[in-house]
Amino acid sequence: MRANSALGLLLLLNVAVAGTAAAATQTTVDCGRLLDVKAGVWRERVSVVVENGVVKSLAPTGAVKGDIDLSGHSCLPGLIDMHVHLTGESHKEVESLRMRLSQDVADDAYRSVAYAERTIKAGFTTVRDLGADEGLNVSLKRAIASGAIPGPRMFTSGTAIATTGGHGDSSNGLSRQLAKATGRPTPHDGVINSPEQAREAVRARYQEGADLIKITATGGVLSQAASGQNAQFTDDELKSIVATAKDYGFRVAAHAHGVEGIKRAVRAGVDSIEHGTYMDDEAIALFKKQGAYYVPTISAGRYVADKAKDPEFFSPLVRPKAAAIGPLIQATFGRAYKAGVKIAFGTDAGVFPHGENAREFAYMVEAGMPALEAIRSATLNAAELLNQGGRLGSVEPGYAADIVAVSGDPLKDITVLQQVKFVMKDGVVFKR
Template identity: 75%
Template structure:
């Protein structure tokens, strides 16, 4: 495994890939039709798919003739600059870890994600511009990792989920000061507009707001509404001026309704959505990103005394177990769903477990795969470049042994990963 990481690192650092190469696949999933294409060759030129046709098996081709190939997977909700840990370690990090320490750690999280078959991610919030810097390092070939679309710093209200000063001592609070729009904390429509512009300056690709309380923030309520409708409208309208989509973290129904009415593009988690919320999803055509994996993980960890703080533990125990059932209701009602996990809340690299949870809740394997390919690409506004293996698309290709349409959990055992024509993992 160490050799594999090293090889991937060298490839990424040099940007090395053959100008033209051919991948022979025993079968290739056409994600749009849901059908397998048998014995195909994918010609890749300068990181882009040039053609897909009958298998040639010429000398020098990449031999995946015993494998099933799919497009690189897309996770629409990750946090690559951090990872779950017990509360005592989390508090220690807040006191002792520098931004540079967190930056170096994020390299292994990016590597794990890529080697798990996720060639594109949407990173929805980090402090100090870390996710923006990681995105740039990956794009430059300095660090191996998935293609990133980043929100920069999540935007919160004072005391809300993503206010970085929640529950600090008076001493620390006085030293840090009161965060404002530049730090992603707002309390008026005008400050909301300022915060969006600060994310633009920061180098973000989209806006993330925390429309309700959250599970892991050091605050008592995990689902209350935390914005007025005029604040939400100011943020969304300003975001559209800058060409940003807006993702809204939300657990409580009222916060979701306000966010959907304001015009956000996606609701993340959506735990306590009610029938009225589902009707609003259907009316607006906005997307739901479920993050079942995070719900399952925090529910399990809430049973361990001391893993979470006294504020977080009851929220994790109450909200976490409900996500999968909410997903089942939303899917049955026909809400548009894009794949997302909230990786970082659980260990990076385990993203594909989400497929199994989605299928357990009633979604077919092919629809779960579409959620992580064509549907996710649509939400990213990249439907002509990502999410499918066809001419003109980025050469993001993964492979597994067996048939993931029969056993979707095979996607937890990806054997081959190519991103933009660079091979990072081979059988």
């Protein structure tokens, strides 16, 4: 029954698909100008020749017959968001509780179809999805990759790894009766309490088809728990996770607000810290020494800070955390950038509505990052952190044919990236 239900769901979703037809063997895109993100300059009147979903060559416009006319637009590589949750979106406390008690994973699956489509139409052709229950983000990745539904290329962590009571323990906030009825979460559910269980949890993510590991190294804002910043893993547990992840070819992303949890995670060898709210000078030095990336998620911080003003949006446990932590992330980002920490673009979309990811660029520029560097954080830097540097993040021969186009010059006005006019992924047009 379960297999038949899954097949039926996939077939049903197929009827709603738009823009996922197979790409023509060869397509030429005429760009008014194309941003060379590596050199940091515009190339005027460039034709991009695409063959079988890959950039075959670049030529002066007119040298080859054009199929898609973007001569009045500025073209860039497809954008990459390194921190999203495509299988959910924030709601008011009462609505969230109702959904948690009355709805099934299939309800989340249907809603995620719209979230994925919004994301790619906003110009984000690749995302890193950092946590969903029941392996739902892995299933969404497969549906998109097969062409069943439109959406960005996904790299997924499967279920995030937490500790008992920590940010990511799905039993937080349940009554004793409900907790007993649902059972204590196990390493297969992403909850660990020892180095041995840490290894088991990493292997479970491999088993479920994840591409990377995501851990919750500190408390968080939206979990039903008192602290948003306490360290939640021991050093031995972190070392076990990182060592096992490397055995399986996984990179490790660590959610972390509090400074002690940030330092423990960076020392253990994680590849990126998400949020990083309370990082201090010692933590910044550790980032630079270890070569870890910082994924700031300013958009989520600003969103929860704003919603904390509404007494009905968050629970009494969450509201003070949102009010305290949310407003700090943008300033932390500014200090980290000026200190030379490597930055990869990430928003935590799902905390705020999907499709609004590009607002992050304006917040980054507002905090002191030049527009070109902000764009590089969502192209070259993000591709490097994904270990996809030779395939994504640039429009050049041999790279995936991921192209977005906007009116105007985002190097002069970064907000034009909030109004993407054209989107191509792997040579397939998703927005004209």
